[in-house]
Amino acid sequence: MAKVSRRSEAVDPFIVMDVMAAAAAKEAAGDTVIHLEVGQPSTPAPRGALAAAHAALDVDKIGYVAALGMPALRERIARHYREQYNAEVSPERVIVTTGSSGGFPLAFLASFDAGDRVALAAPGYPAYRNILSALHLEAVDLPTSLADRYQPTVAALEKVGPISGLIVASPSNPTGTMVTRGELTALSQWCDGHQVRLVSDEIYHGIVYEGEATSAVEVSEHAVVVNSFSKYFSMTGWRVGWLVVPEELVRPIERLTQNFFISVPTLSQYAALAAFECRDELDAHVARYKANRDLLMAGLPAAGLDRLTPAQGAFYIYADVSHLTNDSREFCKRMLQEAGVATTPGVDFDRARGAGTLRISFAGSMAEMEEAVRRLKAWRRG
Numbered sequence: 001m002a003k004v005s006r007r008s009e010a011v012d013p014f015i016v017m018d019v020m021a022a023a024a025a026k027e028a029a030g031d032t033v034i035h036l037e038v039g040q041p042s043t044p045a046p047r048g049a050l051a052a053a054h055a056a057l058d059v060d061k062i063g064y065v066a067a068l069g070m071p072a073l074r075e076r077i078a079r080h081y082r083e084q085y086n087a088e089v090s091p092e093r094v095i096v097t098t099g100s101s102g103g104f105p106l107a108f109l110a111s112f113d114a115g116d117r118v119a120l121a122a123p124g125y126p127a128y129r130n131i132l133s134a135l136h137l138e139a140v141d142l143p144t145s146l147a148d149r150y151q152p153t154v155a156a157l158e159k160v161g162p163i164s165g166l167i168v169a170s171p172s173n174p175t176g177t178m179v180t181r182g183e184l185t186a187l188s189q190w191c192d193g194h195q196v197r198l199v200s201d202e203i204y205h206g207i208v209y210e211g212e213a214t215s216a217v218e219v220s221e222h223a224v225v226v227n228s229f230s231k232y233f234s235m236t237g238w239r240v241g242w243l244v245v246p247e248e249l250v251r252p253i254e255r256l257t258q259n260f261f262i263s264v265p266t267l268s269q270y271a272a273l274a275a276f277e278c279r280d281e282l283d284a285h286v287a288r289y290k291a292n293r294d295l296l297m298a299g300l301p302a303a304g305l306d307r308l309t310p311a312q313g314a315f316y317i318y319a320d321v322s323h324l325t326n327d328s329r330e331f332c333k334r335m336l337q338e339a340g341v342a343t344t345p346g347v348d349f350d351r352a353r354g355a356g357t358l359r360i361s362f363a364g365s366m367a368e369m370e371e372a373v374r375r376l377k378a379w380r381r382g
């Protein structure tokens with residue numbers, strides 16, 4: 001039999017998918033499940049984006065477009081930096097991608113060579129590590145703690161040995177925590193001083209409750225910014241995102257994306273362009289997320305979940321459950337089976353310490369959050 005590559009066999013599964021499958025099986029058996037495991041908005045694309053997609057279908061053949069993205073969308077994204085961050089970004093540095101997931105391999109391949117070491121916070125979004133490893137790059141964990149809001153620090157970087165890249169996510173998945181402007185500046189200066197490429201995942205910008213999200217474009221000329229229409233813009237299934245890259249990476253990424261993808265789904269680019277004009281609808285989602293967060297932070301302690309990371313942004317609460325279990329996978333399984341509440345075990349995000357944590361997503365409706373708290377309290381009482 002022909003072989004299966006070692007690099008693909010070495011890639012870990014995304015465990016939340018297993019939770020979703022178990023939740024679906026429970027629902028198929030007639031039970032109701034409250035979904036606190038899903039990492040996506042419970043709402044569709046904003047109305048203006050849907051209207052733009054409908055209109056485009058009538059007038060455009062929806063063929064391939066330029067590999068780096070539709071010029072109008074690249075320009076609109078550049079304007080977004082002026083409007084939201086007061087930062088000048090040339091449209092030439094903006095690259096439209098197939099979700100931020102499509103941006104990562106492009107950014108990593110253009111920035112690093114096989115064998116290079118790339119540092120990232122643990123806990124963190126698992127795909128970083130898995131994409132790096134599939135590309136024969138070494139993911140180097142920076143163990144973080146609540147004291148530094150689970151974010152990388154210059155002190156931690158001083159101890160990791162030689163690296164070629166650093167990934168920072170603020171607000172972070174799974175913790176919802178952020179770096180301050182001062183911290184991001186310090187990290188980017190450290191990277192510049194050590195010829196390290198900073199990759200800033202800003203996919204949860206726009207979903208911020210406390211403090212202010214700084215973009216790496218504001219503090220660094222050399223960083224790669226990764227962003228997406230999936231979260232704030234509520235367009236996960238449209239698979240459209242973007243990169244802002246330094247000039248020297250534009251042409252390398254253009255060559256890569258021409259060959260990998262030809263172009264990003266055209267219909268989605270029309271919809272994404274219109275989504276920028278839908279801020280009222282989108283900001284209403286953020287207000288709901290904030291109310292959900294406050295409801296869970298107030299209600300979960302009575303259900304025994306009282307060691308919670310205060311989420312500054314995104315739609316996740318990271319819970320320390322090490323006083324309740326030493327096997328978060330088993331704990332989540334029992335919570336699903338017995339309480340009908342699905343959450344994601346921390347092992348997805350932190351291999352070393354995730355057996356004692358879980359991630360709770362509050363992207364759903366307020367009624368679902370209320371019901372989750374009610375069920376978990378009843379579960380706790382036994």
Ligand SMILES: Cc1ncc(COP(=O)(O)O)c(C=O)c1O
Binds near residue numbers: 098101236240
């Ligand atoms: C931190 C982070 N980055 C990137 C992604 C990928 O999202 P997408 O490919 O839909 O843009 C996710 C999805 O959950 C995420 O949480």
